[in-house]
Amino acid sequence: MYSVRMRAEKGGRHISGAERLVSEEEIQDSVQSLTGRALSHERGKPDFVNISVEAVKSPVKNLASLPVILHNAGNVMEGRNAARRTLEFLGIPGFCIQKALSLLENGPSDGQSMRGAIIMDMQGNRLEPDRERGVRATRMDITEKAAGELTKSLSGKGLSSYFTHVKEALVLATKVASIDGTVAELCWSDDPYYTAGYVASGRTGYIRIPYLKENGDSNGGRVFFVDNINIPGYINEIENKPVLIDRFAGIREFTDFHTI
Ligand code: PML
Ligand code: MG
Numbered sequence: 001m002y003s004v005r006m007r008a009e010k011g012g013r014h015i016s017g018a019e020r021l022v023s024e025e026e027i028q029d030s031v032q033s034l035t036g037r038a039l040s041h042e043r044g045k046p047d048f049v050n051i052s053v054e055a056v057k058s059p060v061k062n063l064a065s066l067p068v069i070l071h072n073a074g075n076v077m078e079g080r081n082a083a084r085r086t087l088e089f090l091g092i093p094g095f096c097i098q099k100a101l102s103l104l105e106n107g108p109s110d111g112q113s114m115r116g117a118i119i120m121d122m123q124g125n126r127l128e129p130d131r132e133r134g135v136r137a138t139r140m141d142i143t144e145k146a147a148g149e150l151t152k153s154l155s156g157k158g159l160s161s162y163f164t165h166v167k168e169a170l171v172l173a174t175k176v177a178s179i180d181g182t183v184a185e186l187c188w189s190d191d192p193y194y195t196a197g198y199v200a201s202g203r204t205g206y207i208r209i210p211y212l213k214e215n216g217d218s219n220g221g222r223v224f225f226v227d228n229i230n231i232p233g234y235i236n237e238i239e240n241k242p243v244l245i246d247r248f249a250g251i252r253e254f255t256d257f258h259t260i
Contacts, residue, residue, distance in 0.1 A: 190220035
């Protein structure tokens with residue numbers, strides 16, 4: 001298999017990134033579609049696009065996706081509360097939650113969003129070696145069959161138009177949750193007109209929250225909350241361990257934490 005990755009920048013600032021894990025026959029098509037993505041992004045027209053194609057040498061791990069749990073928050077205040085409560089439920093100290101929310105709200109890299117994620121321990125320390133770039137989870141994808149199941153479920157909930165964002169985020173969140181030391185992930189989009197985000201963990205699944213920021217706001221990003229990690233080992237797994245989601249674990253409405 002091959003890892004095909006795209007990232008786009010403007011004036012040295014992150015615009016977008018995406019990636020696929022494909023067979024040799026699929027390389028050309030995926031390069032083309034990722035190039036198209038890079039050139040037509042709502043965060044702006046890039047002046048630098050990097051596309052890389054690399055053979056994946058280590059064995060690919062197949063995983064079932066996290067289940068998708070739909071939270072019905074109706075505005076940003078309700079959405080942030082839902083995120084806070086979920087992270088508290090997972091045992092993350094309140095001051096870490098607050099710090100993570102304000103980092104994403106204010107743009108974690110000098111008021112700008114990052115290419116990758118923040119890694120935060122249970123003392124609120126940031127562990128990513130490069131605070132401007134962050135750590136980017138890569139070498140992951142979803143099979144056509146599992147993506148087809150996701151499409152069907154989303155359309156049953158009236159969410160078809162969000163397919164690409166949900167698919168890519170669910171793949172990433174599933175990979176990150178599967179790595180030892182991850183306690184939870186908090187994410188909301190840095191795309192200005194995409195207000196949704198999620199809290200994900202192996203214990204709760206992927207809790208999708210429709211409003212985590214106001215429309216038009218281009219700050220966002222990801223925080224991986226971790227405990228007891230060896231930093232280089234953890235980052236190596238996030239970046240290099242190839243993961244293919246081959247089953248979709250279903251979608252349901254959020255009711256309360258007791259049913260999770
Ligand atoms: C992004 O692609 O910018 C992150 C999107 C996170 C939310 C995806 C969703 O469930 O709608
Ligand atoms: Mg984005």
